[in-house]
Structures are given as C-alpha cells and as structure tokens.
Amino acid sequence: MATDLIKGFVRLCLNLQDPHHVARFQQLCGVRGTFPRKSARTEEKELEPSPNGSCVKQCTRESIDDGSVGQNISDLRQRKHTSSETTKQEECSNGLLNGAAMPETAEPEEQNTQSESCPNTDSEQGGSKGIVKPLRKNSLTGDVGQEFIIENKFLFCLFTFGTELGNEMFFIVFFPFLMWNVDAYVSRQIIVVWVLVLFLGQSTKDLIRWKRPASPPVVKVEMFYNSEYSMPSTHAMTGTALPFSLFMLTYGRWQYPFLFGLSLAVCWSFLVCISRIYMGMHSVLEVITGFLYSVLILAVFQPLLDSIDQYYLAGSNAALVIVAVHVGLGMLAFSLDTWSTSRGDTAQALSTGGGAALASHLNHQLGLQPDPPLSQLPLVIPAVDGALLGRSLARLLVGVAVLLATRAAMKALTIPLACRVFGVPPGDVRRARQNAAVELSYRYLVYGTVAFSCVFLVPLLFDYLSLS
Structure with a gap:
C-alpha cells in the first residue's frame, strides 16, 4: 500500500513537472512562440534524460500536448495548391503562432518568409496581436531571448x-x-x-x-x-x-x-x-x-x-x-x-x-x-x-x-x-x-x-x- 502511494506521488510529480503544461497554459493566455522547425537529430537529443538532476524528459513535439497540430498540418498540405501568400499566412497562424514545429515540407527560405509575414497578418487584423521580446535580458549571460507573440495584452500586463x-x-x-x-x-x-x-x-x-x-x-x-x-x-x-x-x-x-x-x-x-x-x-x-x-x-x-x-x-x-x-x-x-x-x-x-x-x-x-x-x-x-x-x-x-x-x-x-x-x-x-x-x-x-x-x-x- 505504501509503495503504491509513493509510486503514485512520484507519477504526480513527474506530471506536474512536465513543461508541456506550462506551454498549454501560455497558449490559453494568448502567448505564442516563434520556434523554428527542429531537425530529427535535435528532437532525438531533447528526448534524452535531462542532465541537471530534474525528473523530466524534454519533448519538443507539439502533437503531444495539442492533438490539433497534426490536423493543422494535414489541412496545410490539402491547401498546397492555393496562392503562396495565403499559404504563408496560414502556416504562420497554424505553425508559428501555436509554438509548434513547422511541417517537414517547409523549406528554410520559406520559413524565414513565414516569420516575417506574422507582423503583417497581425496588422491586417487590427493590431490585436504583437510580436515582442522579453522585457529584460538575462542578468548573467546578456541573452535577450527569442521573439514571441502576445494575443492578449491585458493578461500580459497583469x-x-x-x-x-x-x-x-x-x-x-x-x-x-x-x-x-x-x-x-x-x-x-x-x-x-x-x-x-x-x-x-x-x-x-x-x-x-x-x-x-x-x-x-x-x-x-x-x-x-x-x-x-x-x-x-x-x-x-x-x-x-x-x-x-x-x-x-x-x-x-x-x-x-x-x-x-x-x-x-x-x-x-x-x-x-x-x-x-x-x-x-x-x-x-x-x-x-x-x-x-x-x-x-x-x-x-x-x-x-x-x-x-x-x-x-x-x-x-x-x-x-x-x-x-x-x-x-x-x-x-x-x-x-x-x-x-x-x-x-x-x-x-x-x-x-x-x-x-x-x-x-x-x-x-x-x-x-x-x-x-x-x-x-x-x-x-x-x-x-x-x-x-x-x-x-x-x-x-x-x-x-x-x-x-x-x-x-x-x-x-x-x-x-x-x-x-x-x-x-x-x-x-x-x-x-x-x-x-x-x-x-x-x-x-x-x-x-x-x-x-x-x-x-x-x-x-x-x-x-x-x-x-
């Protein structure tokens, strides 16, 4: 009985430490990442146990925490005969705005265009979204961080x-x-x-x-x-x-x-x-x-x-x-x-x-x-x-x-x-x-x-x- 309780407690801690819960909450609050597509080698490397003593394995596949990503990618492929401008905007909203990896069919040059198209899409929608960077850089390394998209400015300020x-x-x-x-x-x-x-x-x-x-x-x-x-x-x-x-x-x-x-x-x-x-x-x-x-x-x-x-x-x-x-x-x-x-x-x-x-x-x-x-x-x-x-x-x-x-x-x-x-x-x-x-x-x-x-x-x- 005691062993089962301990195992259950450990499983609960592992679950609560999962970074995908943080990512889901951020998406719920209107925070979207602009992460580039990762190579298969990078994904395999991030699946290895973390060396810092924590009890969580990192996983970068967004499909784990959002079952709609696979459907989004499928929809993108079905619309591949549409105009290039429309396709870029859809990939920006379905891929980058959700913090998900870009589809495997995307070319590096196309990815750069997609990232740049996000501000234009936001402005066309009346400025409800904004691409910003962290307010303060890292105090130790000086790293300024990566751009992200804020869709709910009230929650961001709060x-x-x-x-x-x-x-x-x-x-x-x-x-x-x-x-x-x-x-x-x-x-x-x-x-x-x-x-x-x-x-x-x-x-x-x-x-x-x-x-x-x-x-x-x-x-x-x-x-x-x-x-x-x-x-x-x-x-x-x-x-x-x-x-x-x-x-x-x-x-x-x-x-x-x-x-x-x-x-x-x-x-x-x-x-x-x-x-x-x-x-x-x-x-x-x-x-x-x-x-x-x-x-x-x-x-x-x-x-x-x-x-x-x-x-x-x-x-x-x-x-x-x-x-x-x-x-x-x-x-x-x-x-x-x-x-x-x-x-x-x-x-x-x-x-x-x-x-x-x-x-x-x-x-x-x-x-x-x-x-x-x-x-x-x-x-x-x-x-x-x-x-x-x-x-x-x-x-x-x-x-x-x-x-x-x-x-x-x-x-x-x-x-x-x-x-x-x-x-x-x-x-x-x-x-x-x-x-x-x-x-x-x-x-x-x-x-x-x-x-x-x-x-x-x-x-x-x-x-x-x-x-x-």
Whole structure:
C-alpha cells in the first residue's frame, strides 16, 4: 500500500513537472512562440534524460500536448495548391503562432518568409496581436531571448505586474512605504520573513539544481532569471509569505475586516504564483512547492517573529549577532554552488535585513521612532483625505529618491573599489561580479547602506522637512 502511494506521488510529480503544461497554459493566455522547425537529430537529443538532476524528459513535439497540430498540418498540405501568400499566412497562424514545429515540407527560405509575414497578418487584423521580446535580458549571460507573440495584452500586463511583485524594484518601494507610512513594527518583522524565505528558497535551489522549463515547448516571456535553478519558485515563496505574514501581523493590531485582509493575501499570492507559469520560468510543480515551502516556513517562524524583533531592538549583543548571522549566511550561500544571480539575490536580501536590523537597534537605543504603546491597540485606519495622501506621497517620493540615489552612488564606488582590493579586472563588470569577494562586498555595502538609510537616516530627513 505504501509503495503504491509513493509510486503514485512520484507519477504526480513527474506530471506536474512536465513543461508541456506550462506551454498549454501560455497558449490559453494568448502567448505564442516563434520556434523554428527542429531537425530529427535535435528532437532525438531533447528526448534524452535531462542532465541537471530534474525528473523530466524534454519533448519538443507539439502533437503531444495539442492533438490539433497534426490536423493543422494535414489541412496545410490539402491547401498546397492555393496562392503562396495565403499559404504563408496560414502556416504562420497554424505553425508559428501555436509554438509548434513547422511541417517537414517547409523549406528554410520559406520559413524565414513565414516569420516575417506574422507582423503583417497581425496588422491586417487590427493590431490585436504583437510580436515582442522579453522585457529584460538575462542578468548573467546578456541573452535577450527569442521573439514571441502576445494575443492578449491585458493578461500580459497583469502577469507582468504579478511577477514584478517579487522583483527588486517592488521591494525598494514596498518596505519603505510600510516603514514610513503604515507601521514600523510590522515592517521590521516582514523584512525578517522576507530574508528567511529568500535565503532558504535560494539555497534549496542550489542544492536541488533543476533547470528552467525547456524552450520549446515553453515560451520564455522573461529572461532575467533564466540562468538560475528553478526548484522551488522563490517568487512563489515571497509572493505567498509576504502577503500572508502581513495579514497575520496586522489583523488584530489594526482594525479592518477579516475577509478583506484574507482576500487581499490570497489574490496577491495567486497572482504571483500564476505569473511565474505564464512567464515560462517555472513548472506547475515548482510553483506548488514554493507555495507549500513558504507555508511551512511561516508555520515555524511566525510565532517567533516578535521575540526576534525584541532581541534585535534591545539585546545587549544584538549588533554583533545581527552582523554575524547575516554575513555568515551570505558566505554559506556562496559556498553552495558557483556564482549565479540567485547567490547575489540571497546576499542582497541578507544585507538588507542586516542593515535594517542595525538601524532599528540604533533607533531603539536613541529613543527614536518608538512603537505605539499596547494601550493604543488596535490601531484605527485614519480617514483618507487630501492632506494624508499628500503627506504620504511626499514621504514616499522624497524617501525613495534618496534610497535610489544612495544605491547609485554606493554602486559606483563599491564595485571598482572591491575589484581593486581583490585584484579583479574591473573592465567587465558582469564578469567581475562573478567573483564571490566582489559580489559579496558589493551587495553588503550597497544594500546594507540603503536599508540603514531607509530605517534611520530618511526618517531624520522627514523630521527636518516636517514630513513626519
């Protein structure tokens, strides 16, 4: 009985890891690849087991996941006596737009013509489709990715927003907004959750070492993280841990309806998780694993957050412990594997958490920015009016501008300095940052300073400008 359950579970995991599920979802959402026809030798090679430790065999024949492809090809052959222009448009829509391999009868020159005919066909249909490339190139290799076709621009914008909820620019706005405009107590603990989730998630990726879903059949709508390992999805982890932790920390501390907070957390998490499949960055299994992994982390650490926060604020050796823990974990992360963007992101999260914790400790020692006394709880959400919105917006604009300027200045100073100190040629910045000493120095000095400024220096600037 137990053996049958294990075998059934393994079969389920193999099924959920299949990249064709990702390709089907992308097609359902209006994403079409422009993949060229593959040779028989290439197809045989891609049928071999993947060497990266994953449990899936890649298969590029679109007929496996779309039974209509064979019929489409048959229809094309039946219409072979039609005009050449009409045939090219039909092959573009039935072949390239579906992400399927082109028929064997197609000649290389004809394939090039078909690819070029797609934009013309789209424009004749009123511009409902667009041929685009990934928004950002690969951060490690510089690869810009392959063109793809978007047939539903609303879903493209929606899922692009969803995936940005797990990227750096969102966090550099979200955490300061909580700190300056909502509740510093909640912000400090949310940052602890974020650091834990990213460290554990990225480290697990480096231990499991599964590659991203194969393309084809998957369309790479995003390329920035394509060189990282993919199991589990850290976007799904942060996209689950942050909203649910925020809900658990604020409900009861602030007065708002339970269903409102829960619904917001569920929608946030669902949007981020689904966006990673849409982008072609993760399989269904990797997203589900990321979701469950973050739930496990919250179950273990959420009850401990208040104790951790109190120690960071008032512990006698808190400053030393903060530095030792955050730097030590960063060095451990870099020892797990060769350099990649995931190691850099882990060090960035740890340095941000360390800088924020040190600044919070200093604030507590100096008696600055005290938390509201327990007698004032639960806090009441103030009425939103023009004055409140104006002051909040002013704090956000001024503060984020300071943080971005700090990041730019520190980045310009740190990388050349680290290259000189560690004897690394500074000409190629991307290659220089693949040196662990340079990358660790850069991440800790830059983002530690940014986080320290966010929690300690920027609030002082608000006092000076009468924006507190």
